[in-house]
Amino acid sequence: MPTPRTVLLTGAAGGVGTLMRALLPAYGYELRLLDLAPVEGAPDAIVADLADREALREAVRGVDAIVHLAGISLEAEFDAIVAANITGLHHLYEAARAEGVGRIVFASSNHAVGFTPRPREGDPVIPVDAPHRPDTFYGLSKCFGEDLAQFYWDKHGLETVSVRIGSCFPEPTSVRMLSMWLSPADGARLLHAALTAEGVGHTVVYGSSANTRLWWDLSTARALGYEPQDDSERFAARIIAEQGMPKDDDPAHTHLGGHFCTEPPRWPH
Numbered sequence: 001m002p003t004p005r006t007v008l009l010t011g012a013a014g015g016v017g018t019l020m021r022a023l024l025p026a027y028g029y030e031l032r033l034l035d036l037a038p039v040e041g042a043p044d045a046i047v048a049d050l051a052d053r054e055a056l057r058e059a060v061r062g063v064d065a066i067v068h069l070a071g072i073s074l075e076a077e078f079d080a081i082v083a084a085n086i087t088g089l090h091h092l093y094e095a096a097r098a099e100g101v102g103r104i105v106f107a108s109s110n111h112a113v114g115f116t117p118r119p120r121e122g123d124p125v126i127p128v129d130a131p132h133r134p135d136t137f138y139g140l141s142k143c144f145g146e147d148l149a150q151f152y153w154d155k156h157g158l159e160t161v162s163v164r165i166g167s168c169f170p171e172p173t174s175v176r177m178l179s180m181w182l183s184p185a186d187g188a189r190l191l192h193a194a195l196t197a198e199g200v201g202h203t204v205v206y207g208s209s210a211n212t213r214l215w216w217d218l219s220t221a222r223a224l225g226y227e228p229q230d231d232s233e234r235f236a237a238r239i240i241a242e243q244g245m246p247k248d249d250d251p252a253h254t255h256l257g258g259h260f261c262t263e264p265p266r267w268p269h
């Protein structure tokens with residue numbers, strides 16, 4: 001696909017949004033920003049809730065593609081997750097369909113498959129077609145998001161790359177993150193590949209750097225043209241010296257989703 005010029009970046013005020021809005025313009029994109037919260041240093045950013053269908057319709061009008069990061073990014077009460085990550089996602093796809101936007105890059109998460117046991121030494125890495133095994137209501141909403149994306153491709157020809165992001169932060173901060181880390185620069189490389197690859201239909205990819213301790217298969221991401229340049233290994237000695245290696249049966253280290261698997265669900269109170 002020719003490089004999209006104008007891209008709507010939702011969730012622009014958040015952690016990944018802040019990193020990506022600094023990095024993506026170098027690839028030639030003109031970004032339109034949207035978030036529920038004001039975006040620091042960007043007075044033109046659209047401040048809107050995913051609940052607001054009219055605002056979304058206007059926000060997507062005329063863009064070539066959307067990078068959708070907005071939503072609840074951690075475990076939360078079910079109703080809040082439904083509002084932002086399920087109903088809000090549906091609003092965004094409806095707006096995109098109605099305005100003829102051809103492609104969305106959807107920020108899915110490792111927590112869609114969080115209960116997948118992590119590979120032990122000698123095991124194969126986790127394949128991209130591993131069944132959904134959400135570890136939280138949050139992860140469940142990402143499973144829904146991937147299905148919604150598949151549905152909009154099959155029914156309406158709206159393309160999506162669902163990126164199951166590992167841990168996208170400036171640096172890894174735990175032993176688990178040595179396997180899951182997506183460096184900000186690789187994050188931008190991956191988004192660029194997802195925005196420009198030809199004929200993606202609905203493609204699911206894992207999103208991480210080329211980490212020595214990788215737990216999952218990057219082949220579908222690489223097939224889009226993604227060539228990761230970073231490896232978390234340069235942080236390993238320091239993190240392990242500071243935190244020690246988790247025991248083999250440490251619940252935070254037995255499954256892909258780490259401590260999300262052991263967090264209790266959040267009920268209304």
Ligand code: NAI
Binds near residue numbers: 016048051083109167
């Ligand atoms: P974040 O919580 O820092 O940012 C999310 C942004 O979405 C916030 O600025 C928030 O104001 C906005 N937002 C929330 N509800 C909204 C609504 N109803 N309407 C409009 N905006 C709304 O999260 P982060 O870390 O930047 O993650 C971005 C996306 O990537 C999320 O979808 C998250 O689930 C996904 N992700 C992030 C990972 C990471 O390592 N940071 C890992 C896996 C997935």
Ligand code: 15L
Binds near residue numbers: 073109110167257
């Ligand atoms: C996620 O999905 C979260 O949005 C992010 O804050 C991290 O917790 C990440 O997963 C992770 O698993 O490290």
